Amino acid sequence: xRIKPYLVPVVLFALVGPGIGxxxxxxxxxxxxxxxxxxxxxxxxxxxxxxVPAALGGVIYVLMWxxxxxxxxxxxxxxxxxxxxxxxxxxxxxxxxxxxxxPLPRSPVFYVIPLVAGAVCGWLAAPMRDEAYGWETxxxxx
Numbered sequence: 001x002r003i004k005p006y007l008v009p010v011v012l013f014a015l016v017g018p019g020i021g022x023x024x025x026x027x028x029x030x031x032x033x034x035x036x037x038x039x040x041x042x043x044x045x046x047x048x049x050x051x052v053p054a055a056l057g058g059v060i061y062v063l064m065w066x067x068x069x070x071x072x073x074x075x076x077x078x079x080x081x082x083x084x085x086x087x088x089x090x091x092x093x094x095x096x097x098x099x100x101x102x103p104l105p106r107s108p109v110f111y112v113i114p115l116v117a118g119a120v121c122g123w124l125a126a127p128m129r130d131e132a133y134g135w136e137t138x139x140x141x142x
Contacts (some may be wrong), residue, residue, distance in 0.1 A: 001135070004131065006123065008012040008128045008129075009058050009062050009129050010058035011065070012058065012124055012125045012128075013054045013055060013058030013061065013088075014054050014117075015059050016120070016121050016124065017058075017118070019043065021116075021117040022038070022046030022047075022051050025042070025113055026039065026042060028112060028113075037120050038041045047066075053090055053091045053092045053094075053095040053096075054091070056094065057084075057087045057091035057118055057121070058087075058121070058125075060086075061118075061122060064083055064086070064100065065087055065129055068130075077127070079134075080122040080124075080125060080126025080129065080130075081119045081123040081126070082119075083122050084119050084121050085114075086118070086121045087118055088114035088115060088117055088119070088121070089118065091109075091118075117119060
């Protein structure tokens with residue numbers, strides 16, 4: 001068993017996810033372009049807050065990859081992006097509920113950031129994660 005298909009998606013989610021989430025947050029704001037120093041400060045804040053839910057999303061992504069067997073109609077990258085969306089939203093929801101103790105957030109804007117960041121990270125990690133199974137070359141027998 002090789003460790004790369006299991007570890008690389010988690011590291012990719014943790015390193016890339018908070019940056020993409022911060023970028024989505026900045027672009028979905030008021031429409032005002034922030035100063036460069038504010039962008040750096042927001043990136044530091046985004047990584048400080050987002051690295052744990054992003055890594056948790058990567059773990060969920062790795063654990064749920066077996067669902068690929070149910071969605072064979074999707075390509076590897078499409079399935080990776082879809083699973084990234086689901087795992088990103090699930091991870092941020094679980095993390096925010098654990099930290100704040102409040103019920104699920106009602107604002108749909110709350111879910112846009114992990115949805116986009118998870119989709120991008122899942123799309124990037126899909127070929128590496130598929131190495132563990134090799135389903136791209138799988139031909140079903142009838």
